[in-house]
Amino acid sequence: MDQDQYGADDRERLVAEPPKRVDAPERTAFERDRARVVHAAASRRLAAKTQVHGPQVDDFVRNRLTHSLEVAQVARDLARALGGDPDLPETAALAHDLGHPPFGHNGERALAEFAEGCGGFEGNAQTLRLLTRLEAKTFDEAGRSVGLNLTRATLDACIKYPWPLERASAPSGSHADGSPRLVVKFGVYADDRPVFDWVRRGLGHERQCLEAQVMDLADDVAYSVHDVEDGIVAGRIDLTRLDTEALWPTVRRWYLPSADDDLLDATLAGLRGVGTWPGSPYDHSRRSLAALKNLTSDLIGRFCGEVQQATFAASDGPFRRYDAGLVVPERTRLEIAVLKGIAAHYVMEAEERVALLARQREMVTELAETLLERGPDALDPAFADDWKDAADDAARRRVVVDQVASLTDASAALRHSALVG
Template identity: 55%
Template sequence: MTADADRWVPEPAKDSGYGRTPFERDRARVLHSAAFRRLATKTQVHTAGSDDFPRTRLTHSLEVAQISREMGARLGCDPDVVDVAGLAHDLGHPPFGHNGEQALDAVAQPCGGFEGNAQTLRVLARLEAKVAGAGLNLTRASLDASCKYPWPRKPGTRKFGVYADDAEVFAWVRAGAPTGERRCLEAQVMDWADDVAYSVHDVEDGIHGGYVALRPLLDDPDERAALCADAAAAYSDEPTDALAGALDQLLADEVVRAVADYDGGLAAQIALKRMTSVLTGRFVASAVGATTSRYGTAPVRRYAADLIVPRTVRKQCALLKGMALRYVMRARAAERWYERQRQILTELVEVLTRRAPEHLDPMFAPLWKAAADDAARLRVVIDQVASLTDHGAVAWHRTLVADAG
């Protein structure tokens, strides 16, 4: 417990009369952070503010935290540590979701690229305003639980969890972890909760928004085969034919068939919510059951166990992700607004690189002035742009680029 509760910058003991644990304090720090509030207007799949129904990064993070806390508590993890990981896991995501992430990665190549998960560590341990030079100064356990990909960028890998610039604090976070890239149990719980939340919920949002229709999947074998191919290519190591059986099982479920002809009415919305609840509960319970079958029912945490998710459940989760990809993301990516989003972020980075530190926020301007070289200054500009909300990015672009042009 002592090493897990350590902080990068030691803090004096606090006695506010509440008797809070270090991990409860971590949770409060994330909830009260500016980065967490900004998630309210950052894109999940649909552009934030474009409709009242779809999730934003904030509502998604709250849902991941709830699923993480419930699943972790059933396994014996400290509930606040897994809660913190769920709340914090997307703090590094930039405006416009994964579309914005790709745009920033392209322009950030001279300073090591951009990745939302690596940015999350940077926000938590460097950028948030709580302790100078240490961000929120969370405990080692909470930071480790928030590291979905505990390794630096490597050739041939798209996902990574730390920039070279943050290697020192990352090494401190990982002190005591087994050799290699093994994730702690709490990070695995958060990662599966994230998979469950965005696979099930993105399909729910897609059905409600009219992007996802299940009737063609029920009626057309060719469409089912195409979906399996998409899921196999993007989200699963399973071959297409292995996913086909899992899809048949999923589509045969009465809660899924009940929304095949969704019309947006009250009864249809109730059926849709029931599908979401049943699938989420099933995916969580299967992981808890398989893990306790392997390790027993005694509480486990940190590196005492690995989360076990049954193969069939992983396949069904991948298929739901495939639905969101095939019917929602590709449809949205074809829209002119998606191209415009990338242009906005690219041009913002370009203009701020030329005109910094004058137009940087007061917290970023001193970091830019203290940077040792062009790559470090570019990283500060990327930090600034990544911190913006969707609406903020559009407003900054209008002021600095469009109006100036």
Template identity: 55%
Template sequence: MSAGYLPTPVYEYSEHDRGRWVAEAPKNPRRTAFQRDRARVLHSSGLRRLGAKTQVVSPGSDDFVRTRLTHSLEVAQVGRELARYLGCDPEIVDTACLSHDLGHPPFGHHGEIVLDEIASGIGGFEGNAQTLRLLTRLEPKVFTEEGGPAGLNLTRASLDACTKYPWPRADAPAGREGAPVRKFGVYDDDARVFEFYREGRELGRRCLEAQLMDLADDISYSVHDVEDAIVAGHLQLADFRAEEAVAGLIDITRAWYLPEASDEVIVSALERLRKASYWPRDRFTGTRRDQAALKHMTSQLIGRFTAAAEAATREEYGWGPLGRYAGSLVVPEASAHEIAVLKGMATVTVMVAEDRLRLQEIQADVLRTVAEFFGEHPHAMDPMFAADHAEADDDAGRLRAVIDQLASLTDHSAWTHYHRIRAAGTDLF
């Protein structure tokens, strides 16, 4: 510890915060309830599957690019540091960051859109709501006294921290115009556990730990998606000196991330980033020196955004420990605009590129084909989901079991099922 450094005290969490949906016998006193929560997520099958799920570029297409697992680990590191700065329990924020993408299906956000279409008659699909379902029902760990699944049975504080959108679909805000999936955090048939850990909390208000997770996610994917796009050859920062490239960036940033922002606001954010001493000036050629310069930029940008949020929050609330509902995270407007511009760079060069859109059409066919097959041949699903299908009371419950199975698939396993179905059809089973 350096001379003069005093760590921020940790917010005092209550026994109510440490309560679990299913009561458990006392555990090893050397580990806190929140440390056990993190360990349960870290050892979950859902987290392992993220290693083969698309972040931006499909896994296996490049040895460098991030998967949802490596992205989640990076989010956890950023979130943990933010928690330490502000006095939240780092284990809670770490758990939320590791969990935040658990419910996302194969093929990235486009896979989420396809599953939402398939499930439109039963309440839809949303990756964050699926995360809660996985944590509280699908991941095998704990069962209720009645014999039903209770998922990982995390504490109230950890489940609350994992909830990015604390409302059901019926109460979901419209979001940006034209957004294909409305963001919400709980399906109707998971309402009981949602009410358990949200008891007494205002609908829509997020705890501080959830806010830290959300910012860590925004920082990580804005910075790292740009890095991945550069290394994969999709993006050159030097191109954004050209008027046409800047115009395209303005359009996509406004359409996807800053709907109310003027051209001047977006351009100003871009210029602030370009004026930074660590912003690469030359075209990326893949040399070791270029790689080092790019990594230096990502490190500096993460520090830039976390430090700004910490300073703004401390200015608002002082220097005592913060946690749960004792204060809110303050993100300076300038930082939010810069993060949005970085997201726009990755989006305009990767996510809406023509070759990417064609791939999305193919991936949609994969998911629809596998969904139809599982609906007609549920015995072909994994045993857990096949049992859920058999025990369901109605068609809605049976379709939800199919959706749960599809969401659990990795990109690779989705393709494997598709090719086997196309090659052999029902004769395979």
């Protein structure tokens, strides 16, 4: 899609920027947004944050950064196949996990409990806060940080849950990393509401824009396929020997509560019909690894191709913002859920992970409480400045949440060791 089809409102920034130097490479507004996210310090920190397993566990398994890169590739390819702009959903995919704290959704749960007194915590709401406040690049005339100063269309594409805490539904099910969904899903904290309202100006609904829908689906597709791949290489999953009698209760408990055995059997049969589905166990040889890579490629192509066809059948476009919506066929939804259920059953519910998750939550909570007690002398300089500017106890608690959320798994453990012991 020609980016000229996006209007001035779509390309508007919180702070107007002068034209770039005439000798600088010519880039569109959305290409510039993508570059800003790629070069952000928060993006680099994703390499040391948990996806499913901690980044120190194995050289093969995904961390938050490699996962985000894979989501970005899927999002870009799907958007291009739809004839839409590829830069917007790719940037949203690169940014979608920036707000995650150390230890993934498990750390998110601990911070949400700690932040009950200051408006809660949610990884996606933290992403918006980071992009528009915490990641330093641009300041407004009053001297306030506006973060990376991204365009309205890019920020809207990054908003996965376009509603505040008070309009959020009760959580249910489980995350891909095995932790239960106990955190309420919302997209903006109360003190970030002005920028959220600026992004969503003129919209009288809580729908995701198309680019956010593409990012959201790409995230689902990527981790449904890649978590299974990681589990196979780790020796936990053998796709030639799935115990459906034990597997289907997990799938129902986590993802498809109303699906009966016949539906799940049929869904698995459809997946097994993919030409590269393995006929023999993974043996760590190059040929076996190549076959596994071909399977993941075919599954991603299958899911995205089906979504593309269904979306084209439902609309003539144009496929941008709120002119059209993404259509996910029921078969695609079921197959993605079954793959996630396979990873859940054989990887996420392993007993050794349960004790580890509990210890991680304890560490995050103890660190946050200690920082709240110690105040600015225990905070990084930028957050110490925020503490000094905070108007009340709730605002100071929010500063501590921002500090802890910014840490990687390793830096959180080190900070905990130094401050708590």
